[in-house]
Every structure is written in structure tokens, then in C-alpha cells.
Amino acid sequence: MCGICGIINLNDQTVEYEHIDRMLSLMSHRGPDDRGIYIKENIGLGMNRLAVIDLSLNAHQPMSNETQSVWIIYNGEIYNYKILRKELMDKGYAFKSNSDTEVVLHAYEEWGHLSIEQLNGMFAFAIFDKKKKELFIARDRLGIKPLYYAHYSDFFCFASEIKAILCYPRIQKTIDIQALDQYFSYMVIPHPKTIYKDINILEPGHTLTISFDFVKKTKYWDLNEQYLKVVESWNRDNAEMTISRKKVEEYYIDEVIKRLKKSVKMRMISDVPLGIFLSGxxxxxxxxxxxxELSTEPVKTFSVGFEDGDKNYNELEYCRIVAKKFKTEHYEFIQKSDVNNVLPESIKHFDEPFANPTAIPMYYISKLARENVTVALSGVGGDELFGGYPRHVALQLINYKGLVPRSIQKVSLYILKKLQQSPNPYSFSDRAKRFLSASNKEKGVVYEMWRTSFFSFLKNMLYTDELKSQLANDNAFIEYNFAETPGHTILDKALLTDLKTYLPTDLLTYCDRMSMATSLEMRVPFCDHEFVEFAMSIPSKYKIRRFQLKHLLKKVAFKYLPREVIYRRKQGFSVPVGYWIKNDLKPLINEFLSEDLIRKQGYFNLSAIEQILNDHDKGIANYSSQIWSLLVFQMWYKQYMN
Incomplete structure (x- = not known):
């Protein structure tokens, strides 16, 4: 795993060494083991290396072929690199290292841009082809590894993190108002935008080709297209299906085990110690x-819990049950209140507003793991593939809501609003209110609502007239993706929407930033693109059955895990945000949501912020996520824009 960066001057000016060196210095946490720079006239490439495969200097980057006509900088892991290496050696290619980087390099020489289709892994890389005078940049299919870029008329600049681009003197640091609005909707900024008007992120499954004459973006893998392919196979299979539903379910259970085990095995390839994040x-x-099953030694497991708040934010009991069953080398950490220190640190690593508070425990568990291993596996992606969120069941329940008289729905919503607010935004009462508020709306609109932090009425109250005048009329990212996504069933549409939006822009983003902040490589077996394609082929009736989340995956788990772990109430990797807002974060809230700062920015109405804080304190409404989002934005603004 590495941090990569580069500059290509489109006006033929020579790239200065100091600029690449400065970009790398700001990303040293991504690769503490080695550093390399290549400059040739108008092109400059740089990388910081975290050594995982082939620890020798033979794997040093930037790396070239034998004639030095092709150069590569590469961040990630290619899990099928040994298979590709053998194939390339049979074609006559010589290797000086045992690294997967060199495999990607020679694969490009053999297959050109189509080499991307040969790779199974997580990656973001750049290849400079001297003969073509062309820079080829690619990002993996699911968006596990990041790659940001800025394109001006006379230069192109890219890096693994935004901060490395911001330090380049020719970059203009201007806020994208549409991105700001999307941030307050979703607590993150959806791809391809960033908070900075002139900086974008390359979308998952895309490549960029840069030359003096053009910049061309190409999509090489598309979730919608893959889904449509598997729908065709369903139709063919169903026409021939004569076996019972029980037999079909058993087939899928066996296939999930076989294919997930293959994915896990590939992600255990490493020349350094590895373990796993265990949430319970x-x-x-x-x-x-x-x-x-695959390891000859006890697996190292890492878990984190919080002393703040209540037991709803501590899953260590279940972590210990699982760790004991598999006789792991278990490490755990109970975090006392330190949010005032770790929140500014996490904001520094995102470089833009990012308000999913789960980033906080991810930082803690990465820090714990890095004391013992260099690589950690994770269970991220299972919910998006197999239907693991309450909103997935709720979307199906909407079909039955019409059977309940509107009068009863209104009374139920009235009673729920009168109940004492829970500091947990994922409480039953909070979810029930969202569900009942979604009556008589299109399902895409409903899904947008359930994924939104600041509703329209709150934004209308919060934003100044000047800010509102600059906004586009339609900024509904989730609703748009839901509408554009094909779906055999409503659950299929929801899962595909999550895979295209929530997974890359939120979950995989904080997984990368927080793990790499501690120089730890994180691997995600559920996000193997071949496994994803298979999971999309499973009919949704097996994923959620009788309104039970992840029905099929729980059937798989039943072969391995204790019942109390499988069928307990879903909690998620959550944190005591409500508790923090009422206690530890009070000084930061008072400082960063003060009258002076708000008026100086000109984005928000002070009276609206005061009302949100007041209503939350009095229990009139649960605005935990909104206050957290505002605080994160203000702290980011002070760090990056002042």
C-alpha cells in the first residue's frame, strides 16, 4: 500500500522536484518504508511505500520496464498477481522483483489499457508511457483505493489524498457550493465531487488518459451492466429450474462459502503480519x-469499545465470544473519552468535511492493530451485498403500509414525536418516525429521505439567502442513482444504489483514510469484484426473508458461529455521538458554532443554528447527526480554508 502523486505540465515546462517532494511529505503516513521520485521534463511521479509484498529494494517505485520507456507508481494489492506473473513470463517477460507492481507494469506492456480487466484487487495507479507521451491512470472497480485529480488548461495533478494536491501552488482553493449542499444532505460528499471546485475524485471502475491533446475518462466496469447480465442468467436458470426452493437456498449457501473463502484466501497473501478487525x-x-480454517496459526483479532454512553456502543461481549471460539490472539481497547483530540486528527486526514462518526472507532482500531500487524481484513461490504440495513426491510414494508389506515399512521407518528428523544439517531423511535414520514412518496424519494441528514426544511432554515441563490435546483444524488439503477425487485435497486453510493463515498472512504492514517493496510474480502458479481446473481428473496435481514448470510454463518452472535440485534460500528454532544463536545460546539465564525463565513443563519441546538438540548428533536455535521464542517473550514 502506498501514497502516490504526480504532475504533468501540458505546456512542456519541467516539473520541479520540490513540488513532488512536498506532496509526498504530506502523505508520509501512507508509506513509511520507502520513497521514490521520477522526473523527466514535463512529467513528475512520486510514491511513498508501505511494504507488504516483496519487502526488498527490488520493488522500489517509481518502477520502470527494462528500456525505461514505461514507468509506474502504484497503490494497492493485486491478489491474482502470481497467476498473471506466470502468464507474462510464458510470454517472455523478465521480472526483477517478486512484487505485484511489476506484474501491473508488464501487463500494461502486453495488453495496454485493457490490462485493467485482468486485475483482481484494490488499486489506484498511474503509468507513464514515454513513447505515447501519455499518462494512464486507473482506479479499482469498487472504489477501495482513492485517487484525486485537478485538471487545468496547462497542467494535470493527481494524488492519493487531497492535501497533496492542495499544496501545489497553482491549485485554486475554492469551495464547490453544490458539494457543500450534498455534504449536509449525506454527511459526506458523493463522487466525483470534492468540497473543492477544481478537485475531483476518479470514480470507481474508471480510467483517465492524459496527453498534450486530450484528457479522456473511460468506464471499464459498471455495476448496472453486471447486474443486467446476471438477470439474464436468472431468467435462463429459472426456466430450467425444477428443484425446490430449499435446494436452491442450499446451493447458494454452499456457493457463498466457497467463493467467500476464495476471496479471504487471496487476501491473506502477505509478506508481513496480518489480522482482522472484529466487530462481533x-x-x-x-x-x-x-x-x-485457512491459517496454521492463531489469527490476530482487534476490537474496540467505548466507555462513554451506555452498552449500546460496546460490542466487546460478542467479540470475546467469537475470539474465544476460534482461539484467536485477541486484542481489545476500551476507549475513554478523547473525542476532543481525535476529531481534529480525523478531519486532518479527510481533507474535506466528512461526518460519518464511525471514522472515530475505525481510527482507534487501526491504531491498535498497527501495533501488532501491517495488514488487517475487515467485514465491510456484507450489508450492501446481502441486505443488512433496517432501511432494506423498511423499503419492502412500504408495500404493506397502504393496508394501514392513514388515520392510524398519523396518530402513531404524533405519539412518536411526543416521546422523549433518544441521543441515538439509530433508535427505534427515530427510525419509526422516518418510516411513517415516508407515506405516499416514490420509493426513490423515500430512499433519499432515509439517507439524508439535513432535510429540505432544515436546509432552508440553515442556509443564508446568498448561499441558496447559488444552489442548483436538483441535488438529490441518492434519488437520482436509485432511479437510474435497474432492479428485478425493489431490494435489488436498494442494494445496487448502496453499492454505487454509500459503499465507495462513505464506508470505503473512511476505511482507507483512518487505516492509512496509522500506516495500516486494510483488505475487504466482501468487495472482491468477482464475489460482488456472484452476490448480485442471488435473487433478493433469499437475502431478506420474512423481513429478516441478511437471511442467506446468516444461514451461512450458522455453520460457523454461535447463535447468540448471529441473531442478536444489529448495532453496527457506532459511537456515542449523542452523549458526546451533550458532554465532551460542548466546548468545541461553543467555539466553532459561535456567532463570530458563523457571520464571518456567510453560509449559515445563526438563528437556525441556535434553534437546532436549543431544540436538541430540550429533547424536542434529535439533532445529533446535524450538530455533528455542522461541527465537523466548521472545524474543517478553520483547518483548511482560513
Whole structure:
């Protein structure tokens, strides 16, 4: 794993060494083991290396072919690199290292831009072809590894993190108002935008080709297209299907085990120690079970809990049950209140507003793991593939809501609004209110609502007239993706929407930033693109059955895990945000949401912020996520824009 960066001057000016060196210095946490720079006239490439495969200097980057006509900088892991290496050696290519980087390099020489289709892994890389005078940049299919870029008329600049681009003197640091609005909707900024008007992120499954004459973006893998292919196979299979539903379910159970085990095995390839993040839930526990089958030594497991708040934010009991069953080398950390220190640190690593508070425990668990290993596996992706969120069941329940008289729905909503607010935004009462508020709306609109932090009425109250005048009329990212996504069933549409939006822009983003902040490589077996394609082929009726989340995956887990781990109430990797807002964060809230700062920015109405804070304190409404989002934005603004 590495941090990569580069500059190509489109006006033929020579790239200065100091600029590449400065970009690398700001990303040293991404690769503490080695550093390399290549400059040739108008092109400059740089990389910081975290050594995982082939620890020798033979794997040093930037790396070239024998004639030095092709150069590569590469961040990631190619899990099928040994197979590709053998194929390339049979074609006559010589290797000086045992690294997967050199495999990507020679694969490009053999297959050109189409080489991307040969790769199974997580990656973001750049290849400079001197003969073509062309820079070829690619990002993996699911968006596990990031790659940001800025394109001006006279230069193109890219890096693994935004901060490395911002330090280049020719970059203009201007806020994208549409991105700001999307941030307050989703607590993150959806791809391809960033908070900076002139900086974008390359979308998952895309490549960029840069030359003096053009910049061309190409999509090489598309979730919608893959889904449509598997729908065709369903139709063919169903026409021939004569076996019972029970037999079909058993087939899918066996296939999930076989294919997930293959994915886990590939992600255990490493020349350095590895372990797993253990949350005590089905996904990470299942990955651990398969790791234990494949490993000759006890697997190292890492878990984190919080002393603040209540037991709803501590899953260590279940982590210990699973760790004991598989006789792991278990490490855990109970975090006392330190949010005032770690929140500014996390903001520094995102470089833009990012308000999913789960980033906080991810930082803690990465820090704990890095004391013992260099690579950690994770269960991220299981919920998006197999239907693991309450909103997935709720979307199906909407079909039945019409059977309940509107009068009863209105009374139920009235009673729920009168109940004492829970500091937990994922509480039953909070979810029930969202569900009942979604009556008589299109399902895409409903899904947008359930994924939104600041509703329209709150934004209308919060934003100044000047800010509102600059906004586009339609900024509904989730609703648009839901509408554009094909779906055999409503659950299929929801899962595909999550895979295209929530997974890359939120979950995989904080997984990368927080793990790499501690120089730890994180691997995600559920996000193997071949496994994803298979999971999309499973009919949704097996994923959620009788309104039980992840029905099929729980059937798989039943072969490995204790019942109390499989069928407990879903909690997620959550944190005591409500508790923090009422206690530890009070000084930061008072400082960063003060009258002086708000008026100086000109984005928000002070009276609206005061009302949100007041209503939350009095229990009139639960605005935990909104206050957290505002605080994160203000702290980011002070760090990056002042």
C-alpha cells in the first residue's frame, strides 16, 4: 500500500522536484518504508511505500520496464498477481522483483489499457508511457483505493489524498457550493465531487488518459451492466429450474462459502503480519471463521469499545465470544473519552468535511492493530451485498403500509414525536418516525429521505439567502442513482444504489483514510469484484426473508458461529455521538458554532443554528447527526480554508 502523486505540465515546462517532494511529505503516513521520485521534463511521479509484498529494494517505485520507456507508481494489492506473473513470463517477460507492481507494469506492456480487466484487487495507479507521451491512470472497480485529480488548461495533478494536491501552488482553493449542499444532505460528499471546485475524485471502475491533446475518462466496469447480465442468467436458470426452493437456498449457501473463502484466501497473501478487525457482528466474524480454517496459526483479532454512553456502543461481549471460539490472539481497547483530540486528527486526514462518526472507532482500531500487524481484513461490504440495513426491510414494508389506515399512521407518528428523544439517531423511535414520514412518496424519494441528514426544511432554515441563490435546483444524488439503477425487485435497486453510493463515498472512504492514517493496510474480502458479481446473481428473496435481514448470510454463518452472535440485534460500528454532544463536545460546539465564525463565513443563519441546538438540548428533536455535521464542517473550514 502506498501514497502516490504526480504532475504533468501540458505546456512542456519541467516539473520541479520540490513540488513532488512536498506532496509526498504530506502523505508520509501512507508509506513509511520507502520513497521514490521520477522526473523527466514535463512529467513528475512520486510514491511513498508501505511494504507488504516483496519487502526488498527490488520493488522500489517509481518502477520502470527494462528500456525505461514505461514507468509506474502504484497503490494497492493485486491478489491474482502470481497467476498473471506466470502468464507474462510464458510470454517472455523478465521480472526483477517478486512484487505485484511489476506484474501491473508488464501487463500494461502486453495488453495496454485493457490490462485493467485482468486485475483482481484494490488499486489506484498511474503509468507513464514515454513513447505515447501519455499518462494512464486507473482506479479499482469498487472504489477501495482513492485517487484525486485537478485538471487545468496547462497542467494535470493527481494524488492519493487531497492535501497533496492542495499544496501545489497553482491549485485554486475554492469551495464547490453544490458539494457543500450534498455534504449536509449525506454527511459526506458523493463522487466525483470534492468540497473543492477544481478537485475531483476518479470514480470507481474508471480510467483517465492524459496527453498534450486530450484528457479522456473511460468506464471499464459498471455495476448496472453486471447486474443486467446476471438477470439474464436468472431468467435462463429459472426456466430450467425444477428443484425446490430449499435446494436452491442450499446451493447458494454452499456457493457463498466457497467463493467467500476464495476471496479471504487471496487476501491473506502477505509478506508481513496480518489480522482482522472484529466487530462481533456476522460479517467480520464470518471472515474470521474462514481465516481460521485457512491459517496454521492463531489469527490476530482487534476490537474496540467505548466507555462513554451506555452498552449500546460496546460490542466487546460478542467479540470475546467469537475470539474465544476460534482461539484467536485477541486484542481489545476500551476507549475513554478523547473525542476532543481525535476529531481534529480525523478531519486532518479527510481533507474535506466528512461526518460519518464511525471514522472515530475505525481510527482507534487501526491504531491498535498497527501495533501488532501491517495488514488487517475487515467485514465491510456484507450489508450492501446481502441486505443488512433496517432501511432494506423498511423499503419492502412500504408495500404493506397502504393496508394501514392513514388515520392510524398519523396518530402513531404524533405519539412518536411526543416521546422523549433518544441521543441515538439509530433508535427505534427515530427510525419509526422516518418510516411513517415516508407515506405516499416514490420509493426513490423515500430512499433519499432515509439517507439524508439535513432535510429540505432544515436546509432552508440553515442556509443564508446568498448561499441558496447559488444552489442548483436538483441535488438529490441518492434519488437520482436509485432511479437510474435497474432492479428485478425493489431490494435489488436498494442494494445496487448502496453499492454505487454509500459503499465507495462513505464506508470505503473512511476505511482507507483512518487505516492509512496509522500506516495500516486494510483488505475487504466482501468487495472482491468477482464475489460482488456472484452476490448480485442471488435473487433478493433469499437475502431478506420474512423481513429478516441478511437471511442467506446468516444461514451461512450458522455453520460457523454461535447463535447468540448471529441473531442478536444489529448495532453496527457506532459511537456515542449523542452523549458526546451533550458532554465532551460542548466546548468545541461553543467555539466553532459561535456567532463570530458563523457571520464571518456567510453560509449559515445563526438563528437556525441556535434553534437546532436549543431544540436538541430540550429533547424536542434529535439533532445529533446535524450538530455533528455542522461541527465537523466548521472545524474543517478553520483547518483548511482560513
Amino acid at each position: 457482528g456476522v460479517d467480520s466474524s464470518l471472515v474470521l471463521a474462514l481465516m481460521s
